[in-house]
Amino acid sequence: MQQPIPARNLVSPVMVLFLINAMQVGVGVLGFPRYVAEDMEYDGWIAVIVSGLITSVMIWVIYDILKKGNGDIISINKELFGKWLGHTLSFLLLTYLLSVTMVVLRTFTEVIQVWIFPNLSTWAITAVYCLLAYYCIVKGFRVVVGVCYFGVLLSLITYLSLIGPIEFMEVRALLPVFNQPADTYLPAIRTMVLSYLGIKMVFIFYPFIKKPETSLKWALLGNALTIFMYLLVSFAAFIYFSPNQLSATIWPLLTMWQIIELPFLERFEYLAIPIWALVILPNICLGLWATSRGYKLIFSINQHQTLIVLLLVIFCLSIVFNTRDLIDRLNTIVSEVGFYITYVFIPILWIVQKLRHKGGSYETNQSG
C-alpha cells in the first residue's frame, strides 16, 4: 500500500470541478468548431452534446474504478495486473499524459507565434512556461489546484467575448436541424470526444481529495461546464462563419475575436490571447505534476528531480517539432492514443476489476 497523503495536502471536493474543467478547456476550444463542422456541418452541436454526455459516463466509470481500488491508477494497475505489467501500463499512461502536455504547450506556442510575436522563437516561449510550471508544481498539489481555479475563472472571458460577433451573426444558418445523414453522427462524435479527454487526470489526483467519493458530482459539474462552453462556442462559430469559410479558418475563436473592437483597444485578440496563455497554464502544470508524481511512485524516485528532467524533456521536444505539419500530426497521434486509452483501456480496466471482485481474489491481493 502507498503512504497516505498528509491531510494538509488535500483539497476539498469542490475543487474537482475546476480540475476537470481546467484540464478539458485548453487549446482545443480555439479550433474545434472547424473539425466538428467538417464531419457534420452545422448539426455539429449535436455531437458536442452527445460526446459530452458520453464523457460524463466515462467520468462515472473512472470514479467507480477508483472507489473500488481506493488509490490512484498506479496502485490499481499493480493490484490488478501484477507489478510488472501493472507498472508498464501505468508508465505508458503517464507518458501519454506527458505528451498531451507537450502538445498543448507546442500548439499554444504556435498560436502566440502566428498571432502576436511572429519573430519570437519557440524556446523562449516554452522556457517561460516551463519555469512557471516548475514554480507552481514545486510548491505542491495545492498550488496546482489554485492555478486551475484561476485558469477556469479566466476562461470565462470566452462567454463575454462571444457578445462581440453577435452583430454579424446569421442565426438562420443553423437551420434546418437534423439535416445530416445518420452515418455522419458517429465520426463527428468520435472527433468531438477528443476535446473532452482531460478527464484521465482524475486517476492521479484522486487520493489528494478529501472524501474523494463525494467529489463525483463536482467532476460531473465540471464536465457540464465544459459542455456548455463548447456548445456556445460552436453555436457562435456556426452562425458567424459560412461553412466553407469555417473550413478555411484554423482558429475560429481567435478569428471571431478579431471583430471585437473596444473603445480603448482596437484589437481584442491582443488582450484575449495573453489571457488565454494563463488558461493554458493549468493544463501544463497539472500534466507535469501528474506525470512527475506518477513516475515517482513507479520508480520510487524523487519527484522534484523527476520534474526537472521532465521539464527538460518537454522543452527539448517542443523545439524539435517546428512546423505546422509536424504539430498537426503530433496532435492527431496523441488524440488518437487518448481516444483508445479512454474508450478501450478504461472499460477493460473496469471489467477486469469487476471480475476480480466477484472472484474474491481482490481481498487476498490487498493484503499482499
Next chain:
Amino acid sequence: MKRIKVVSFLFSMLFLMGCVPTEVIDELQLIHAAGYDYIDGEQVEATVSVPSYKGANQKNPGVIESETISAIGNTSKDIRSQMDSKSPKKLENSKLASVLYSRKLSEGGIFELIDTFSRDPSVGQRMLLLVYEGNTRSLLESHLTIEPEISRYITELVEQNTEYTDLPKTNIHVFLYRYHQEGMDPFLPFLGMSEDKLQVKGLAIFKGDKMVSTISMDESFLFKALVETFSTGTYEIQLDKEDYATFMNLKARTKYSLHYEVGLPVLTAKVKAEGALSEYSGKTLDENKIQEFQVKLKEELKTEIEQLVKKFQELDVDPLGLGFQVKTRTRDWDMDRWASLYPDLKVNVEVETTITHGGISE
C-alpha cells in the same frame, strides 16, 4: 545559495526575452489604405497610402497628409517586396482600414487579392473592402481640401453612410461570409467621383468574386431593408410635382417565408417599414395627407423591391441571399438545382408601412 542561483537564472531569462525585434511606432510605416488597379490580365498595380507627419514638433502637431507607394506585380507577395524596397521604414498592415479595387479589376475577379488579407492575422476583420469606379492610384494620390489624409476620409465616408444612411454593413468578414455561403453572393460599397467630391454611389454586386453590376444609393436602401435584420435609411417619395416628402430613419425589416406551388418554391418577403416624415414640401400635413403618404410609400416600396429582385434574377446574381433563405428552409438542398431555379423563382413582396409622426410642426 540555491535561491540566488534560481533568481539569477530567472533574471537572465527575463533579459533574453528582449531578443524579439522591437517595433517602435515611429519607425514603422502604417498603411492606412490600399488600392488595386488593373494593368493587364496577369498584373495588378497596388498603391498604399501611408500618413506623413509634416512640420510636426513639440508645440505643433502639424498636419497629417498621406503619401503613396505603388508597385506593379503578379501576386500580392511580389508587390509587397517591391513596396518594401521603396519604403525607408517597415510597412505594417495592422492599421489598414480600407482597401479599394478599381472597377475594371473587380470585374475580372478579386478573390486572390482578398485572400491574402484574410490569411494575415494583423489585418482586422472590420477592414473595409470597396470598389472604386476609376483609378484607385490617382484617388489615393489626390489631395482633398476637406481632409488632407485621404485614407481616413474614405473610411469615415463609408462608415458614416453605413451607420446613418442606406449602405448595408460591410467589411472583409461580410464579403468572405457571402462569398463562401451557398445561395448568397457578395456585394461591396461602390465609390465614385461626382465633380470633385468622393461619393458613395451605391453597391457593387458580385457573382462569386467578379463584379457584375451596380445598384444606386436609392436601391441600396431597399437592399439594406431586405438583407439586414434591422436597418435604417432615408427614403423620398413624391405625390405630385411639388409635393414630396422625405423619411429619415425609416426602419425596415424583412421576414421571409417559403411555400410550394406545383412543386416549385415560392418565396414571400414581408417588409415592415416604420418611420417619421421629416421633410415635407407642401403646406399642411394633416392626418389625410399622412395617410396618403403611407399608401404611396407602401405601393412604391413594393414595386421598387419587385424591380430590384427582378433585376438580380435577370443578372443571375443573388446578393439578397434568397437561395440562403430557401436553403435554410429545405431539407437536402441542392445547389445545382437551385442555380437552375433561381432566374425564374417567384418572389412575392408584401409591404406594411407605419408613419409614426410628422415632425415637430404641422
